[in-house]
Amino acid sequence: MDTASLIFLLICAVGVGLFIYQTFWRDKLIRRRRFPLSWKETLTNNLPVYAALSPAERDRLHQLIQLFLAEKDFYGCAGLELTDEIRVTIAGQACLLLLNQNSPVYPSLMSVLVYPAGFRVDRETVLDNGTLAQQDHHLLGESWSNGKVILSWDDVEKGAADFSDGHNVVLHEFAHQLDGLSGSTNGAPPLHRNSYQSWARVFSENFDDLRSRAFRDQATVMDQYGATNPAEFFAVATETFFERPHALHKTRPDLFAELVDYYRLDPRQWHQD
Known part of the structure; x- marks a missing residue:
């Protein structure tokens, strides 16, 4: 075996080793971390359905939240200062969708951008006459195919507080993430x-x-x-x-x-x- 082939095999071995570490041992260690009491209090206060979960479901949700927060980057936008309350409230709702799925935690998602309230974007829209026009859109959230979810914190709070009205921006945008897989x-x-x-x-x-x-x-x-x-x-x-x-x-x-x-x-x- 020549040197080039040996180097290639070593690189492949290192890559496989890192993949196994990240997908098994790292995740296992994260799942075993003690779930902070303050995070449980956030879920109790901000997510009414949390109290209705069985002990086993709560434990699985805790583990998924740990993985979500360890793997995804959060960014505050328009002056919003990020807190654990914001991160845990969003992660808790997003991870409800994965509670019994036994699947990776949103593998295509890299970052969550959070605005203090609804945000505006300019988009090209095709009008009825076939022409293109720039239009201003007021949004509560968006799910992008490039690994980003954008949310309005004000609407995240409203959606979590009333978990019986059928409106929840986190469930909606993270359903799009699952769809995009x-x-x-x-x-x-x-x-x-x-x-x-x-x-x-x-x-x-x-x-x-x-x-x-x-x-x-x-x-x-x-x-x-x-x-x-x-x-x-x-x-x-x-x-x-x-x-x-x-x-x-x-x-x-x-x-x-x-x-x-x-x-x-x-x-x-x-x-x-």
């Missing part, structure tokens, strides 16, 4: 045990029904923003699943069943009917 944010995340054929049929039928109801301005259990496109439908369905599970099960039982299989949990046990 398939390579495209299109309402079809990588499935664990669901049938892709069943998922496509159920989501397509329910999406079409929501669009029809929204067009006729009829009452819907899901926010009508879910009728925008399949990606938004999945994100809004996730918000409703976690925050209004009894209502979603009653009105859209097939959609509810698909989400139970995907998230591997039933949030009805956390909510009184």
Whole structure:
């Protein structure tokens, strides 16, 4: 074996070793860290559903939060000073989506940008006549495909405080992160045990029904923003699943069943009917 080949093999061995360390031993050590009492107090005060979790679920949530905060960078924007309360409140809600998934903690996500309140962005928009125009948009959150999530802290607090109204910006944006793991944010995340054929049929039928109801301005259990496109439908369905599970099960039982299989949990046990 020549020197170049030997160096290449050594580099590969080091790379594999680092990968194994980061994905197994490092994660294992982080999960074993003692969860700070102040963080438990934050979850108790800022996330009402936390009290309804079983001891085993709380323990899993603590471990996921530890990994999330160890791996993701947080940045305060527009003068917002970051605190543990902000980080833990966001991580706690985001990790609810992963509670029983036994999967990596948002592997494509690198950073979370937090504004004190809703933020404005200029976007090119195609008008009805086909022309492009710069328009000002007021946003509560955004999920980007380049490893970033942007959130309004004011709306994060509101979404966490009322965990029964079906509106939660953290659940919404992190559902987009899960959706994007398939390579495209299109309402079809990588499935664990669901049938892709069943998922496509159920989501397509329910999406079409929501669009029809929204067009006729009829009452819907899901926010009508879910009728925008399949990606938004999945994100809004996730918000409703976690925050209004009894209502979603009653009105859209097939959609509810698909989400139970995907998230591997039933949030009805956390909510009184």
